[in-house]
Amino acid sequence: MRGKLKSKGTYSKRTKTITHRVWHHSLTKKHLAGSEAGSFVDYHVNTLGWPGVGYTFIIEPKNVINTPNGKRARIVYAHDIDRRTYHVGNSNQFSLGICVAGDYRYDTMDDATIASFADLHSALVKDNIGKNDTSHSEMPGYSWKACCLYDYRKLIKWQGSTTPVTPSPAPDTNTIQEGDTLWSIAHKDGTGGIQVKDLIKANPCIDPTKLKIGQKINFGIAKDVIVQTDTCSDEKIRSIHKTLNSRYKAGLFVDGFNGPKTQTALIKALQTELNMQFNKKLVIDGKWGAKTKAAIVTVKKGAKGNLTWILLAALYAKGFNSGSLDSEFGKNTESALYKFQKARRISADKKAGKGTFTALFDERG
Ligand SMILES: [Zn+2]
Incomplete structure (x- = not known):
């Protein structure tokens, strides 16, 4: 069926030699409509938006053929071997994708399919295509995939297959x-x-x-x-995350997402600086409370250092950009701060004191 199946563009050529034969199943019950190459093509091209079906070979238990050697499940040859089809992400380059139609969480493999599997495997070995056999879930980054849930090692040896492999739980x-x-x-x-x-x-x-x-x-x-x-990335927030991690061991994902975790980490940073620079003995809990507020030291024009950086970062997180996050309270900082104070209707004195830090960090107001 090479060149005859539905496609949207073409897969590029492999730039690496095939080392892995990767075995899949389709997670569609083998006797139901949709459990054959044509349906996978449809799904991969129309829903996933891929150039063509993701497998080079598809074994169809539904379509049994009589051969001189006995009954065989039809094997659809979908792409030239040298096409880098999509089936195992970053490993596509050196992996050949072979799918056995069926959902082997529930289905059992019949003799014709087992025979086709073993035939195909020995033909690939004979032609020197690939060195290792693996399941989809054994490829990097896919340990959670419920694929393939048949024992390909036994199938290779014609031993049948009923042993499901349990996939790992999905990561966060x-x-x-x-x-x-x-x-x-x-x-x-x-x-x-x-x-x-x-x-x-x-x-x-x-x-x-x-x-x-x-x-x-x-x-x-x-x-x-x-x-x-x-996915909600912002370069400056990303750099704020990096600084919070390196300077304060915040342990944030450097993801550029401006959310509650960033806010908590900024409060912790502030508490840390107040303790270190002014001996304030605050509990570093990342919460804005009366004690932290009482400990605030006013930051104003001409100031330099980590407290100023925290102010700049917090202003940026609230949408008030002072230009570069350089730890210096200059003209741009002053103007961003002034705009923030005006917007929050707090005393617009261009100095960051208790009122300003409360407006920056107290979620209640
Ligand atoms: Zn798979």
Whole structure:
């Protein structure tokens, strides 16, 4: 079927030799409509937006053929071997994708399919295509994938297969690899699995059509964990995160997301500086309270150092940009501060004292 299946553009040529034969299943029940190459092509091209179906070979248990050697499941040869199709992200370059149609969480593999599997495997070995056999979930970054849930090692030896491999639990975040889309990442129909709508909810700033390789996204509402991600990225916030991490060991994701964690880390930084520079003995809890407020030391024009940096960072986080975050209270700082004070209707004295820091850090007002 090479060159005959539906496509949208073409996959580029591999620049590396195939070292891995990666075994998949389709997570669609083998006897139901949709459990064959044509449907996977549709899904990969129309829903995932890939140039073509992601596998080089697809074994179809539905379509049994009589051969001189006995019954075989049809093997669809979808792409030339040298095409870098999408199926294992950053490992696509050196991995050959082979999919057995079926959902082997529930399906059992029949003899014709086992025979085709073993035939295909020995043909690949004979032609020197790949050195290692692995499942999708054994490839870097995909340990949580429920793929493949049959024992490919036994199949290679014609020993049948019923032993499911248990995938790892999904991590909190996922790093986008080549070809990954929200749809390919989502666990299809698994109970407790992550659905596309969960991913969209968990990544509010994401444009699902513009995922970038290396981008980190939240894994989903299903896990009830929202870690901020670089989908809401802001370069300056990112640099604030870096400084908070290196100077105050804040342990933030350097994701550029301007959220409550950034705010807490800034308050902790402020408490730390007040303790170190002015011997204030505050509890470093990241909470804005009466004691912290009482300990505030006024920062004004001409000031230099970490307290000024915290002021600049906090102003920036509230949308008042003073230019560079350089730890110096100059003209630009003064003007950003003045605008902030005006906007918050607090005393516009161009000095950052108790009132200003309260407006910056007290979420209640
Ligand atoms: Zn897979």
